[in-house]
Amino acid sequence: MSTREFVTFRIGDQTFGVSVSEIHDVFRPASMTPVPLSGADIAGVLNLRGRIVTAIDARSRLGLKSSVKTKSCQRLAIGVERGGESFGLIIDEIGDVVRIDESALEQNPVNLDATWSWVSRGVCRLDDRLLVIMDIDRMLAGSGAEEAAAA
């Protein structure tokens, strides 16, 4: 039985988990520059230690009320490196690292919203709450990829 470590974080009322190995860092996005004409889920671009990071608004990506308007000092982002580019997924709160047995992962419930089941790899029952394991690639890819896959 293999166990893996997952970083947990909260978006809206839901706790999500992403494998530790997929996360580059966690940072507070400061002075984000919005990009006019971009998709709703693009929060903007920002400078993280000399690199340009594209920030994705996780709330609007998941169809929740956007969090971008909340005070910038309270925002948190998960840094991910993909294909030579840096992304930041803006979340509400960062949680603990939990160790989960692969076998404890259950399939997505069938009544899950299409976007949610697209970005979810499965659900894990913790003692006090449910943990949705996030497919970070799909989360970052934007809704275009999702529609292409659905078609």
Place this chain on the structure above:
Amino acid sequence: MDDLLSEFLTETAESLDVVDVELVRFESDPSNKATLNNIFRLVHTIKGTCGFIGLPRLESVAHAGETLLGKFRDGALPVTPQAVSLVLVSIDRIKLLLAHLAAEQVEPAGDDRDLIALLELAAEGGDALAPVAAPVVVVAEPVAEPQAEGEGKWDADQGRFLRPGEVSLADLEAAFMATEGPAEKPDVREAKPVLAALPDHDDEKKGSIGANTIRVNVGVLESLMTMVSELVLTRNQLMQMLRNSGDSEFKTPLQRLSGITAELQDAVMKTRMQPIGSAWKKLPRIVRDASQDLAKKIDLVMEGEGTELDRQVLELIKDPLTHMIRNSCDHGVEKPADRAAAGKPEMGTIRLRAYHQGGHIIVELGDDGAGLNTDRIRRKAVEKGVIDGVEAMAMTDAQIHRLIFAPGFSTAEKVTSISGRGVGMDVVKTNVEAIGGTIDLRSRQGAGATFIIKIPLTLAIVSALIVGVEDHRFALPQLSVLELVRTGQRCEHKIELINSSRVLRLRDRLLPLVSLAEVLNMIVDPVDQKQLSSIVVMQVGETRFGLIVDEVFDTEEIVVKPLSKRLGSMSEYSGATILGDGAVIMILDPNGISKSVANVDRSVERLLDEQAAASATHGASSAAAERTSMLLFTAGGEQPRACPLSLVTRLEELDASRFEATARGLVVQYRGRLMPLASAGGEIRRHGKQPVLVFSQGESVIGLVVDRILDIVEDVLDIQIGDESPGVLGSAVLKGVSTEIIDIGCFLTRADPRWAVATAQLETQRGRKRVLLIESHPFFRNLLGPVVTAAGYDVTIAKTPEEARARLESGGAFDVVLADADNPQAEISEGQNVIAMSSRTDTEAVPKSDRHALLEAIARAVRLGEAA
């Protein structure tokens, strides 16, 4: 790969490039000993090295080529194009072998006896100079051992007998001593790699090998560049902090750091620089081959080969340039016979020129050929759906020419091996724009076309203007910025409106304006309407426009970072950058922005779109009814007047002070000709801008002066006849306003009595064709009659089908019958000379409102009739 081999490959490839250029030059000037000696020496070196590292196949080809060259050198053989072709073929063969060698690290199997035999035959003065284009015959047999010796001379240096025609090294040395050696370059910093040995330098300097150059891996230079870019960014950040903190002990060292950084940046940039001539090396050969294939005489003149630019940029413009050179050979320069007929020298010239201009490189590629065929491009563009007929009319010649850059546009009537393979000028344009450049063209009918490419010196660091709008900052590449204009209540410049399109009077022209906030779809607070704003005057290609921004900060050297793939699809941005204060800002793409201006530029188009949208909401009931596009204007009075848009060739705004009075009335110089002017009702003003509707027919042009152009309306046309005043066909209600529909033909004949005569003369050459027009609707009768007459046909009008039948029976031999498909009583008989026309656009019949289509249909019918 073996170091020795890779060194050999690089060096030989460079030598071969030089040989290519030199040979073409040699062909045109066979008496030039220096060129021949240089070629001979290079080929000899290749042969020698091949022998040294054991490449027998390459060696034998090089040897045979050298033998032939030797005969040229000794004057034993005349230099003929065929012989030079043969040498070029052997150079190609060597390249082929080298390519295989580079990939597989061994020589391909097989031999080159075919080629060598030809070369040897040629060297003996035989005329077996048939072009050898056959590919390498790869026969799996052992490479023929160089056959031995016998009567050959013993060469002590090489330790073997000489082959027929081979020269001993000692002899060669003697030959070198006899010719002038490479001139020493005085300035060490000027020393360039062998690549820099360019055709336009003095012959004596040819092949001068810079002793103080080294080969550096490109990867090293690239990483140096990246690091310097980061260093520049950090420097900018530090300088920003210094400015904010005021006096500080860091000030002096920081300033020194800043200076050194700038110098370092310059130096590193220089290492990436290469003369543009190295991208042109292959061109003389391409032109030579193309001119032989196409049986044309073309001379390629290159100027400014020494102009240096970034290696990366250089690589990217190589292919577009090659493509354009081919195009010029194929489409630009005419056949010698056509040139002679046009009074031009048989030898066409393609001129390639490069020079610096304000931080950019301008590459001009011009030919003295036929120039672009405006009419053909216009027709083709409409055919291919690139533009529609209305747009085609409102466009200037220059705009029409630029359509060749539109995707999927290729005017070549036949596809040749040289060009016209579907990848047209649009690919060239895309490639040039991809490196932040612009491309434009000038063309004069009969005098040739010139393409102008403007490219940045480098891609990594660009100078940008930082502008602000609605608390956002953006970077605009300086390349496209012409000037800055401040506007506002107090200022000399004010933003004015033409039908909700913003324009600015700038010196002697009107500048279309777009607001950056609107282009980027940003929410503008209406309460906070700014009184003051700045306008960045930009130029993209030939399009000049003003971008309204709130603030202009300053210019900064920015390091362009590519956009994330998540954002990459937006044409408005070309990248992002980090400013000195650490903020990330987006770099605007002037090309993308200029697309938004197209709407302003062609407000006609937008008006039509609005009309189309409006009619869509009207529902399907009216859609089936007759709809005509009418141009609304005022002339002499406030009541709107209208004429069918399809009759108008162009809408112009001309300077009334340039109108000149002659005995026959007012004229104006228009596109190098005198254009008679007529008034559509009102007084013709003699100052300020005057809108003019331009009508053209064959060679003649007439301008109809109106007071104001109002709108273009597509509507159901219900003409109430009865108004008998001259020049007016009747009135109709358009857009809820009573509008006079004017009789264009009447005005035009009034302005120029030769209007009909001139066109008739054209026709008499072919014999006037008779056309019977059957049309029951008075409007179309009055509209089409003059149109067809003006095109040079003899028109008989029949009001009813009965009348038409009567005319046909009474012995009228008509070449073409125009039948009205809208009239249910009309029985249209089938026949090749009968054209059905309709005012509806949803039938197969020719639309009555489309003058071009109608005239084309008539011409087609006439041609068919003649052929029968």
